[in-house]
Amino acid sequence: VPADSPMHRISELQLGLTLSQTGKMDEARQHLKALLESDPDDIRSYLAYGAVLSDAKDYAAMAANYDKAVEVIGAVPKKTDWTIFFQRGIAYERLKQWDKAEPNFKRALELNPDQPQVLNYLGYSWVDKNMNLDQGIEMIRRAVELRPNDGYIVDSLGWAHYRLGAFDEAVTELERAVELRAGDPTINDHLGDAYWRVGRKLEAVYQWNRALIGDSDDVDKAKVKEKIANGLPPLEKDAQNTAKKDQALPPPAPPAPAPDKKS
Structure with a gap:
């Protein structure tokens, strides 16, 4: 996909996910982390990177990733941002930090009941x-x-x-x-x-x-x-x-x- 195509970044994100699905976990993490650093305001990057971290069962890094995503979203999230809070809740639940997980699940339901x-x-x-x-x-x-x-x-x-x-x-x-x-x-x-x-x-x-x-x-x-x-x-x-x-x-x-x- 050409670099000037509107689909270029989506294709790069999909490449990172595909690398993970084919067992190239380290390469996938490096690829998606670089995409995040190139545009830290792109919420799609946090979701792709978080999915790879979840597959790797690196829940501490996954929680940190979604903490940053919530900062980027700001005080007034959109309805479509429910998945960010949901995934952050999963990360903290897997870390056995229910006091942090539960509010995220509730926030996700507020956005998408x-x-x-x-x-x-x-x-x-x-x-x-x-x-x-x-x-x-x-x-x-x-x-x-x-x-x-x-x-x-x-x-x-x-x-x-x-x-x-x-x-x-x-x-x-x-x-x-x-x-x-x-x-x-x-x-x-x-x-x-x-x-x-x-x-x-x-x-x-x-x-x-x-x-x-x-x-x-x-x-x-x-x-x-x-x-x-x-x-x-x-x-x-x-x-x-x-x-x-x-x-x-x-x-x-x-x-x-x-x-x-x-x-």
């Missing part, structure tokens, strides 16, 4: 942390309404039901998530857990074995192998472990009512 990815991420995080449970599951339901064929979002709804102890509803949603994303190890692992809790233990072991297929590090394979060997601990023990893990958080709320069945 019906954005399904943000609704899902914030709602799931709240449920997983035993906070704002009713609001969290409603946000996930809304995300499913907006993207009914997104297996990851449907998985979030199923896992939210599981966390709230509504295991039959969890199975229903997680089975649908597996249909939509059959090869995803996290969803297979979640469905295995739900099957075990409703007494379908043979199917649970089958799903856990499926979660071990491939080289993905999305699941803790040692824990999955432990479940295959010994199953899940009794619910009373689960409650004790959760209490120890979340002792700084308020106690879990009662299970939410089952959602209306949708065709």
Whole structure:
């Protein structure tokens, strides 16, 4: 693409992303960082560079990148800037700095209230942390309404039901998530857990074995192998472990009512 073409910078940004996708991570980072330095006001550069940093799991650098992007945006962000705050929230959430992550997710929703990815991420995080449970599951339901064929979002709804102890509803949603994303190890692992809790233990072991297929590090394979060997601990023990893990958080709320069945 010629240097004087309006598409030149877009092609250079895409080149950086392609370098990352083909395993040339260092070259991708250098290329995109140079583009950022050549025009630090171009928000697209922060998004491209942030995507590469996310792929590299360099969440500290990713957070710093989006901190700079927010400075460039200024005090009055546009609706389209929601993704900057969303990605910054993800970076801080992965760094286990929830006090910094949560405000960014909320800011993203202020800019784009019906954005399904943000609704899902914030709602799931709240449920997983035993906070704002009713609001969290409603946000996930809304995300499913907006993207009914997104297996990851449907998985979030199923896992939210599981966390709230509504295991039959969890199975229903997680089975649908597996249909939509059959090869995803996290969803297979979640469905295995739900099957075990409703007494379908043979199917649970089958799903856990499926979660071990491939080289993905999305699941803790040692824990999955432990479940295959010994199953899940009794619910009373689960409650004790959760209490120890979340002792700084308020106690879990009662299970939410089952959602209306949708065709």
